[in-house]
Amino acid sequence: MKKIKVLAAMGAVMAILLSCSPSGNGEIVPANYEVIPLPSEIVTSEGDPFILSRSVKIIIPEGNEKMRRNAEFLAEFLEISTGIKPGISTGTQENGAIVLATGLQHPNAEAYEMRVDGKSITITGASEAAVFYGIQTLRKSIPADGGQVIFQPVTIKDEPRFSHRGMMLDVARHFQPAEFVKRYIDILALHNLNRFHWHLTDDQGWRIEIKAYPKLTEVGSQRKHTVIGRNSGEFDGKPHGGFYTQDEIREIVQYARERYITVIPEIDLPGHMLSALAAYPELGCTGGPYEVEATWGVFDDVLCPGKEETFTFLERVLSEVIDLFPSEYIHIGGDECPKVRWEKCPHCQARIRELKLKDSNGHTAEHYLQSYVTARIEKFLNEKGRRIIGWDEILEGELAPNATVMSWRGMEGGIQAAQMGHDVIMTPTAYCYFDYYQTQYTDEEPLAIGGYVPIEKVYSFEPAPGILTEEQKAHILGVQANLWTEYIETAEHVDYMVMPRIAALAEVQWVEPEKREYEAFLTRLPRLVGLYDKLGYNYAKHIFDVQANMTPSFETNSLEVELSTIDQAPIYYTLDGSAPTASSTRYDGRISIRENVELRAVAIRENGHNSRILSEQIKASKSSYKPVSLLTTADPTYRFTGEGMLVDGLYGSNTNYKSGKWIGFGGKEVVAVIDMLEPTEITTAEIRNCVVTGDWIFDASEIILEASSDNERFTEVKRQQLVDTNSTHWSDIAVHTLSFDPVTARYYRVTVKPTVMPAWHPGKGRKAYLFIDEIALN
Ligand code: NAG
Structure with a gap:
């Protein structure tokens, strides 16, 4: 891939540019095609650049509604970044136009090509969705802060690595209004994601209107209060609730569809069901009473699979779900379902006898009872032309015949399922749980569930492990990250947990592993962050912090400290605990530490975006740095x-x-x-x-x-x-x-x-x- 060169022809086009510059300041800013996610192939060439002028038009084929919408998106995106809103017309190519077309012959329906020369920009996709990704690339290649954009001649050929590029949102623990969900979908679209996994039900709230069971939302969507902190035992005294009407859901599904995102709904069963049990206690083993849960965790009261009415309930709920969601996949949860009630429940035990379920292969009869629930629901959905996804617990007992496994407790579940010939979506906690902390300095962070998933860790994720054969690897449909919201209430906080980790996720999902390089990703990231700023997103700023790599050396018997920033901003530090400033010692290589010190460091930037202060207390003992x-x-x-x-x-x-x-x-x-x-x-x-x-x-x-x-x-x-x-x-x-x-x-x-x-x-x-x-x- 050739790096983008500064154009020799720049001076020659200067005069034209000055006359058509929207900002009037005439500042020339070349487009940079190395966007996130990085396109598969970028070949730039010499020649006249394409100039984005006020008269630019977007040309689309006639009679294709999706392409018209694509053009509207592009016009809107260009207006946000450059102030120029192109007109849209159908018909044949004109000079100075951006041409959107389908018809690219390619085995991957999401593949597109983008060609730029002095006369036009053409994006040709293998489908309308593919054109949309080309539009996103074009949009992200433009600097977010305006100026006169010129596009160097280029041919970009691009296609995603995985077909399932997902992100989950839990609206059960904290409800979010429909407008919020649309904004979340916009964030996914910006990163070329194509699956929105919507976790709609859990112990703490039922969020989807079901006409056959009105109490699910009347009762199940409301909890009387919420525990403070991590199950402190104290409550906030504020009722929390909310749900989506079926009309709102249809609107959101349509909104996502226009952005080529499939919404996969999750009805988590048979565990994590207290909100439904609170509404219909007869569906539990003990008959209740139950309450919509106000604390976090895993709860013993789950659906009773011994009773036939539980299945009537599930089938009627799922029938309404499939009417609302065209997605081929329906997620049926399956995680964290304790078996203690089933062990004592006469209905469940009768079912176990009837089905002749036995403890075997390290699983109890009750595990096989959960497998029975999953298989029965799978059969129901398969008959309606749908397929199921379940969390990796559905492997315990016997895996339902056509199920896709979402591997979250590590990679093992996914590996096992792929080896059994099942499709898999990888979402292991260690790389994909965006509710986990993104820094080690958690004292300054909003409270999170725990864990540590920094952006670098997300970036390093390889979803198709080497122990799988090529044939088994083909079962890895893709990757997603999950945002569980026990500790996340506001849009700002959601933004903060999601961005910019989603940028790293997007490259894991889109880019082939041999092209993925963290250092290079970091050089691309500030431009995407510029767009976050423009769009008003509250992304986490840790990437601009000073990074400290601290390794004990048994050769020098000291702690070797290396400090860095992604943009090579100058770093200043102190070792006596005082606040570092531009007049402190400037870092110019490694620091060797052998004694008790308090290291404090800051990156100072001309634009005023100084980093937060890094503080590390180093307490040396006689055994420190000894082999x-x-x-x-x-x-x-x-x-x-x-x-x-x-x-x-x-x-x-x-x-x-x-x-x-x-x-x-x-x-x-x-x-x-x-x-x-x-x-x-x-x-x-x-x-x-x-x-x-x-x-x-x-x-x-x-x-x-x-x-x-x-x-x-x-x-x-x-x-x-x-x-x-x-x-x-x-x-x-x-x-x-x-x-x-x-x-x-x-x-x-x-x-x-x-x-x-x-x-x-x-x-x-x-x-x-x-x-x-x-x-x-x-
Ligand atoms: C798991 C639970 C989830 C919870 C999350 C928090 C899964 C599949 N299940 O314990 O309900 O919100 O972790 O990180 O993740």
Whole structure:
């Protein structure tokens, strides 16, 4: 691909430009075709550029409504960015026109070509949808802040990698009005997404009008209040509710369709159904009473599949759903359905006997009962010409014959389903959960569910893992990200969680992996961000922050710190905790740290868009930056950068155990040996555990410190037993300091043992996870 060159012909066209410049300032701004998502092929050439003048027209084929709408979109987009609103006409090509056409012969219906020469811009698509993507490319190639745009001659050939390019929105936890949903669809369209997964029902609210069951919205769409924070036990005292009428839904489906986005509705069943149970308690195993849930989590009361009326209910609801949504796919949820009620329910047990369901292959009869529900609903929908998507729990028991699996708890479900010949949509939490934090500095963030999915992580996602054969990979229909809204109430907050991570998602969905390069993506991003500004979107600004790459070096025995910004803005820093300013030390290479310091850094920009201040407290101990080896292995998901994290002098500041500061071990002891390089006297050992018992992460049960001069024979220095006296869930950072008479040795071995989970906990009798951030010997 050739880089765009500054045109030699620029001077020659200057005079014409000045006369037709909309802003009158005559500033010439060349279009840049390297937009997000990056087109497959961009070949620029020499020659006269195309000049966007006030007289420009958009020409479309006659009698094609979709193409007329495409032209209207283009006219509107051009007006937003340049102030020029082209007229639209049908017929043959004229000089100075933008020509939109279908008829491109291409196996991919979403493929388009865009050609620019001195006379015209032509976008030819394999379908109207494809033309729309060409329009988006054209629109995004124009700088958002106006000026006189000139287009260098180019031939762009472009097609998406995946056919399912989705984004989910949960309107159950927090309802959003129809206008909001349309705005969300606009954001998807800007990024070339083509599937809007609409999570319409959940424990905390039923949001879709169903004529056959009016109480679903009368009762199920309203909750009396909402818990404050993360299930604090205190409530806000404000009723919350809302739903979409069928007319509104039709309008939204049409709005999305005009933007070539298919709306996939989700009715989450048989779990996450408390809002429906509150309205129709007879559909639950116990008969209720139930309430629309006001806290977050997974709840034991679910639909009763022992009763035939549950199926009548589901079929009637789904019949109305399919009348409203033309999508071939209907999402039927299937996630997080506890089986405790079914185990005790006479109706469910009778159904289990009737169907001769048995515990087998590691699944209980009740898991097979959920498979029965899924298969029965699938059959119902298949007969109506529709197909189902379910969360990866539908693999537990027996997978319904034609189901598509949405893999969220990792990639494994998706891999397994693809290997079984089923279609898959990848949406693993570690890359695709946009309700997770996007920075490690969570103290300054709006409250989120936890987790850590920075934009770089999203960008690094490869949805078709190498262990699949080519044939199996063909079952990966695509990728989507999910926005669950337990902690997200406003449009501004939605914007903030979605953008710019959706830009990274868009490239994962559209661009072939060999063309995906994070550094290059970052150079494209500021121009898209310019458009966000223009459109009034409240995107997250972390990308403009100072990035710190901090690695303990066992060669220099120091913490090597590298600072950077995406736009190479100058960075200034201090090490004494004072606020950095333009008169502080300017960063010009790596910083080596061996002592206790507070690093603070800021990027200063001419346009005033300075970064937020990065602050890192570095607490060096005698063991910091000394070679450490782990004799047990960390959990692959929570290993992050590995054993060096134990001696990097960096501490997790809160109980967000996915922040990359904590290293996690699954139900096994941690054994680490630190080589102090020379005999070193110590009198204390401090070990910190992150505890979140709700996530099966407990404090240690025992810590043992041993010393050795040869790394072979160790003698015990200190052993400390820890007893957890809590009888309910808790989360905190537990700090353990072992003190002892001075001991001198070169090698120290630290063993941290996990707890066996207590009787009050669902994981009782099993060994808990252990998370540690540092071993400090002093
Ligand atoms: C999961 C739940 C969802 C919740 C979300 C928060 C799925 C399929 N299920 O526990 O209801 O809102 O995580 O990240 O994601």
